[in-house]
Amino acid sequence: MLSQIVNPSQRWRIAQGSVPDCPAGTIVTLATTGDRLEVSRPWFGVVAHVDLRSASIRASSDGRELTIGTASGEVVFQNEGPATPGMFVAATAATRPDAASYVGRVVQFGAINPNAEGWNLFVFLVLRRVNGWLIGLTQNGHPAGIAESNIAWANVLDAGPRHPSDRLVLSYVGPRMECSKSYESEAPTLAELGYQVSSQHFIQEPRNSAAVIIAILLGFLLAPLLVGIVILAWLIFTKPPGVLTVTLQRLPGSP
DSSP states (O other): OHHHHOOTTEEEEEEESOBTTBOTTOEEEEEEETTEEEEEETTTEEEEEEEGGGOEEEEOTTSOEEEEEETTEEEEEEEEEEOOTTOOOOOOTTTOOOGGGGTTOEEEEEEEEEETTEEEEEEEEEEEEETTEEEEEETTSOEEEEEGGGGGGOEEEEOOOOOOOSEEEEEEEESHHHHHHHHHHHHHHHHHTTEEEEEEEEEEOOOOHHHHHHHHHHHHHTGGGTHHHHHHHHHHHOOOOEEEEEEEEEOTTOO
16 A cells, blocks of 8 residues: 555655654655655665554545554654656665766755855766766765766766866965875875876965064064963974875776
8 A cells, every 4th residue: 555655756754752863843755665664854865764564654535634543653644746847856776876877977965064154065977887986076076976876866967978187286275284184085086986096286375474474583582471472382393284186097907
């Protein structure tokens, strides 16, 4: 009965009760897989499974309200109609896209971490499949990836096929150590994509001469109070930020 009511192309609102990560009022999509009900949220993917073997199921006569009773309580879903344009609906096993078909395509994906401006969206060209992940490059050349289990939530912007650049120039801004850490965190993925460093250099921004003169004068004037010593020590041991520029070449024959 439930498989006749639940359609992955429909959106449902949780009117009463809750499931993990889905309080009342959340819009979700529902799909049945064997004896389980999959509850999914856009960008999150599947967030909960309900074991239907030990659950009670009630549906209104028109099929627009569904009540699932479990040991933790009842959850009431109300049908909100077809998914709206731009809303990524959950894919069933039969309709879930093949991960290999995304290679060479430009996709948009939303990360699961919200911020003050909304969802973190990023766009990248998929280049390879590695250990259950689709990895590639963003428009500015930095690596990005999406787990294959979440590709049903990706939006294909350009069906391609698109090919990567043979040369990348990446810039990292900040203190030298932080710049190096940022690059090192991306280096393994860049290597998987066939890129090898051909050169890198760090340019440190010069100090503001007026600020340096003022700091030296204050340091000497306040030296008897020890505050001046702190100012002079800060001037000697701290370095202004800079820019790390890394140039990479793609090895011939890279997939």
